[in-house]
Amino acid sequence: MQDLDSIQNVDFTRNYKRMWPFVKPYWFRALLAVLLSIPIGALDAVVAWALKPYMDVVLAGKADHSPLFIPLLIIGFTTFQGMLNYFATYLNAWVGVKINHDLKKALFNKLIDFETSFYDKTTSGSVVQRFASDADAACTGLLDNLKLFVSRLCSSLALIAVLIYNSWQLSIIAIVVLICALLPLAQLKRRIKSFVIRSVLEGSKVYSVYNETFAGNKTISSYNLKKKMFGRFEDYLKVLFKLSMKVTQKTAWLTPVMHIVVSIGIAAVIGYGSYLIINGTITAGNFVSFITALIMLYGPIKGIGKNFSAVQLSFLAIERVFSLLEQPVKIKNKRGAKPLDKIKKDIEFNDVWFEYNEGAPVLKGINLKVKAGTTIALVGNSGGGKTTIVNLLPRFYDVNKGSIKIDGVDVRDLKLESLRENIAVVFQDNFLFSGTIKENILMGKEDATDAQIEKALSMAYLDEFVAGLENGLDTEIGERGCSLSGGQKQRLAIARAFVKDAPVVILDEATSALDNKAEAIVQKAIDNLMKNRTVFVIAHRLSTVQNADKIVVLNDGEIVEEGKHENLLEVENGAYRALYNAQFKTRPESGKKAS
DSSP states (O other), X not given: OOOHHHHHTSOGGGHHHHHHHHHGGGHHHHHXXXXXXXXXXXXXXXHHHHHHHHIIIIITTOOSSOOTHHHHHHHHHHXXXXXXXXXXXXXXXXXXXXXXXXXXXXXXXXXXXXXXXHHHHOOHHHHHIIIIIHHHHHHHHHHHHHHHHHHHHHHHHXXXXXXXHHOHHHHHHHHHHHHHHHHHHHHXXXXXXXXXXXXXXXXXXXXXXXXXXXXXXXXXXXXXXXXXXXXXXXXXXXXXXXXXXXXXXXXXXXXXXXXXHHHHHHHHHHHHHHHHHHTTSSOHHHHHHHHHHHHHHHHHHHHHHHHHHHHHHHHXXXXXXXXXXXXXXXXXXXXXXXXXXXXXXXXXXEEEEEEEETTEEEEEEEEEEEETTOEEEEEEXXXXXXHHHHHHTTTSSOOSEEEEEETTXXXXXXXXXXXXXXXXXXXXXXXXXXXBHHHHHTTTOTTOXXXXXXXXXXXXXXXXXXXXSTTGGGOBOOGGGTTSOHHXXXXXXXXXXXXXXXXXXXXXXXXXXXXXXXXXXXXXXXXXXXXXXXXEEEOSOGGGSTTOSEEEEEETTEEEEEEXXXXXXXXXXXXXXXXXXXXXXXXXXXXXXXO
């Protein structure tokens, strides 16, 4: 992730170029919306220009009747300008939404492409802020500001032309005053940038509180954390309030200062203009037309000051979006990666080292060989590295040193999709998607037949439960499967793994969170899933792994023992024997349970 300083020092002028690939498919409509902004802005000068002949002819008494064509001309031009503005706004909105959706699709594709370590270090609030809200701000800012810039530029140029047409002498005064009014903008960008960035970063914390409150509502209620959560939320809002006030302090003075500077310019124009009228250099019509054009020119200039912080936020949003899109994905396919069809021989860990944080290795020189079709159990105290080992196999993370090979081929040389297609994982807390039971089972295999689904339900001991539901497989389970019990969730996850029919199965504490009755049913389903597959089992309950072909004991990232259950129990002062005795309260010399 880019830090605050790197974002602050970026050149925002290149961001429109970076957005071009997203604008390109809709360039014609986008260009048309911009081109329509030209006459929209230029027509602002019509009213000011029309006042000269009107003042000279009517109010100066040079005609016996009022030339009605001038008011009608103003009405006609204004109506035409309004129609153009409607079409430009519609086109701008159409293009904006299209680009916004394309940008969000690119960001979401990047999000699901990121490796697991990205999610370890990123909060949910930051994901919402950077992958959704920033895309909205970037697209809205890009198109709206482009349309605004073109319209106001053309309006300003047309109005300046009216100024020069009426009096080049007064125009010099007006242009000098406008330049002086614009000078503070150069300093404003530097003054507010850090506060705007911090506001965005702090805003992501607010999103995190919303997400945590939704996901942890039961914990909040059971531990009476409502006041604490509200306090956290209030603290974040206080920080945002202070930052907002800082931005206001840095920007609010701009409009009054510009108003004063422009007022001084108008006063100077009136004073000098009166002199020019008296000596006959300009007419009253010239003067009124000039003053009108000057005041109308003041409007767009003042608007730039008001919207400047929003413009900066848009630029920052664009930069944050592209800092994500340009961030390299660490775990991806190598050039020339091979597909993995099936596992014929073995899976081998060769001197594997791994660390989540630099300088703190979690695995230290792991050497392990697992024959295809066998079951290996990983046991040991918490934090020993059991889950880390199985996370390296489907490349949720990559090893720091050493290698993991399947049939002699490094997993980093295999196509990532085919590698993961051959591995099914059942976690302790399996994630279920909102939708129906059938939709969740089909996550394992999108094109699974009804027969395959029925078999998966039967093997997972879920068929009777589904048959008893009014809507059967089409029953909605709610977000994260909230309408299911813990055992039902696990069996649904096992059914999903059955449908996938992968040759390698990883069972990561699949029954540890269940009561005895639910565990017994789930264990039967797991036994079915393990048949004729290469299985990695992580379990604290040693009763579930006694029949494994090999038991590996890990301690502080190292393999301290490995072998079959019976053999390991015979090791005097062995690590596995100590775990077994502690769990079953047995006497080492007898091997029988204590009374």
